[in-house]
Amino acid sequence: MSRVFNFSAGPAGLPLEVLEQVRDELLDWHGAGMGVMEMSHRGKHFTSIIEAAEADLRELLAIPSNYRVLFLQGGATMQFSMVPINLLRGRASADYLVTGSWSKKALAEARRLTSVRVVADTEAERFTRAPAQAELDLDPGAAYLHYCSNETIYGVEFPYVPDCGDVPLVADMSSHILSRPVDVSRFGLIYAGAQKNIGPVGVTVVIVRDDLLGAPMPGMPLMLDYATYAANGSMYNTPPTFAIYVAGLVFQWLKRQGGLVGIERRNIEKAALLYDFIDASAFYANPVRREDRSRMNVPFTLARPELDARFVTEASAAGIEQIKGHKSVGGMRASIYNPMPVDGVRALVDFMKEFERRCG
Ligand SMILES: *Cc1c(COP(=O)(O)O)cnc(C)c1O
Numbered sequence: 001m002s003r004v005f006n007f008s009a010g011p012a013g014l015p016l017e018v019l020e021q022v023r024d025e026l027l028d029w030h031g032a033g034m035g036v037m038e039m040s041h042r043g044k045h046f047t048s049i050i051e052a053a054e055a056d057l058r059e060l061l062a063i064p065s066n067y068r069v070l071f072l073q074g075g076a077t078m079q080f081s082m083v084p085i086n087l088l089r090g091r092a093s094a095d096y097l098v099t100g101s102w103s104k105k106a107l108a109e110a111r112r113l114t115s116v117r118v119v120a121d122t123e124a125e126r127f128t129r130a131p132a133q134a135e136l137d138l139d140p141g142a143a144y145l146h147y148c149s150n151e152t153i154y155g156v157e158f159p160y161v162p163d164c165g166d167v168p169l170v171a172d173m174s175s176h177i178l179s180r181p182v183d184v185s186r187f188g189l190i191y192a193g194a195q196k197n198i199g200p201v202g203v204t205v206v207i208v209r210d211d212l213l214g215a216p217m218p219g220m221p222l223m224l225d226y227a228t229y230a231a232n233g234s235m236y237n238t239p240p241t242f243a244i245y246v247a248g249l250v251f252q253w254l255k256r257q258g259g260l261v262g263i264e265r266r267n268i269e270k271a272a273l274l275y276d277f278i279d280a281s282a283f284y285a286n287p288v289r290r291e292d293r294s295r296m297n298v299p300f301t302l303a304r305p306e307l308d309a310r311f312v313t314e315a316s317a318a319g320i321e322q323i324k325g326h327k328s329v330g331g332m333r334a335s336i337y338n339p340m341p342v343d344g345v346r347a348l349v350d351f352m353k354e355f356e357r358r359c360g
Contacts, residue, residue, distance in 0.1 A: 005344035008322035009152055009297060009335040010175070011195040016339075018249045036245040041238050049241075050234070053248030060254055063184050063207060070206040070226060071234040071244050076102075076174040076193035079204065080109035083146060083170055083189065086226050088114055089215045091143035095119045095167070097136070099158075100127045100151030101328060102172060110146070113217070117142065127154040129289040133163060144168040144188060150176035150294055152196065153326045155286070155333070157294035161186045168212060176296045177205070178254060179338060180264040188212050197296070197337045199247030202240040254338065263338050270336050270345045271295040277349045283360040284352060301331035307359055308332070318351045 006013035026035050032045050039045050054069045063069065072078070083106075084094060094114060096107045098121040110116050117139055120131035138145065145164040150157045152175040161183070162169060168188025177192040184190065189208045195201035208226055216225045228236045257263045275293060278284045283303045286293065302308060308331065312324050325331040336345055 004319045004321040005347050006321050007334045009333060011201050012335060012337050013339050015253045018253050021249055022246060037242045041235055041241050046241055049245050049248055053244055053251060056251035060251060060259055061184055066210050067184060068208050068210055068230045070229040071239055072204045072206055072229060073240055075204055076172055076191060079191040080106040082224055084110045084113045085220050085224050086216045087212055088143045088217060093117055093142060095139055095142040095145040097147035099130060099148060099156055100154040102151060103148040106146055106172060127156060128287045130156055130158045130292040136162060138164050140165060142167050144170045146170045148172040150296055152297050153329060155288050155294040155297040155299045156292050159291050178260060179267050179296055181260040194243060194247055199250045200243045202243035203247060267295045270342055273345050273349060274298050274334060281356060283356040296337055297333060297335050299325055299329050299331060299333040311355060314355060315351055320348055320351055
């Protein structure tokens with residue numbers, strides 16, 4: 001077996017230890033005589049799996065007891081609708097920060113349901129920075145403020161948590177949740193699709209302050225009401241059991257890495273390796289303002305874009321996969337989520353050096 005260094009933005013690579021454990025338990029989970037995919041979500045085995053997953057996530061993020069942890073389906077994209085459906089609570093409008101493709105999509109979805117105010121928009125600057133707190137034109141009467149704390153495509157990560165007073169703050173953390181400690185009590189709601197930094201695609205994690213539950217827009221399906229999930233332990237219907245199980249193993253793996261403090265240290269080291277190299281090179285460039293650069297998603301361009309296809313092909317031959325940039329930005333993008341080892345980033349930098357020497 002030979003595994004490549006996988007720089008995919010998502011679905012992304014998983015820790016090898018976790019995959020090995022999944023393999024070992026696939027046919028017979030802990031002596032149950034069956035695998036997790038085959039067992040009832042209401043039986044004692046799966047109950048212990050989902051309870052441990054929630055407990056470990058609570059421990060990792062130090063989630064206060066007045067927050068509920070929900071396991072949903074529909075991806076982060078479903079949250080673009082579920083957030084306004086549940087959090088408007090009769091108010092006239094919601095505030096949105098637009099800092100990239102994902103927050104733009106969230107805004108478009110909210111617009112279908114309510115009136116929205118854009119409190120800052122960096123599209124004119126091609127989404128190359130996070131707006132500062134002082135730039136935010138906040139409405140104190142807004143139902144909530146929504147932002148995307150790490151824009152996966154443009155590689156922009158907020159270096160601060162916006163302050164919106166008593167207005168609940170909602171964050172799409174899909175592509176950097178669990179990469180660093182975060183003060184959950186600053187947020188009304190946090191959501192994240194799993195396939196970037198949590199586990200396999202199919203489960204979406206929602207962390208929501210309990211006072212925000214219970215007043216969805218009238219006429220909405222029960223499946224779009226957070227309270228349905230909160231009242232039923234995320235099992236109103238059959239939850240994505242296998243994805244929750246693997247996410248739980250990733251949480252245990254994270255605890256073995258020293259929790260979020262430990263993984264943050266490694267993420268800082270990996271990001272510095274790559275950005276320092278790009279900044280020192282005249283051949284590669286990253287357009288994002290330094291303070292706002294993402295530790296997880298590093299887009300970069302080559303001085304000669306006609307070499308892009310050759311770069312991707314030769315990278316692949318060197319064991320570096322899924323490095324091509326998003327079509328809306330071009331160039332390359334290295335996603336270096338929690339499971340990416342420091343050696344993977346070193347291998348990428350070595351390849352980039354060598355490619356520049358030959359073609360630059
Ligand atoms: C990938 C991503 C999404 C979309 O996730 P889906 O699971 O495909 O719905 C939303 N927001 C961010 C920040 C993402 O990175």
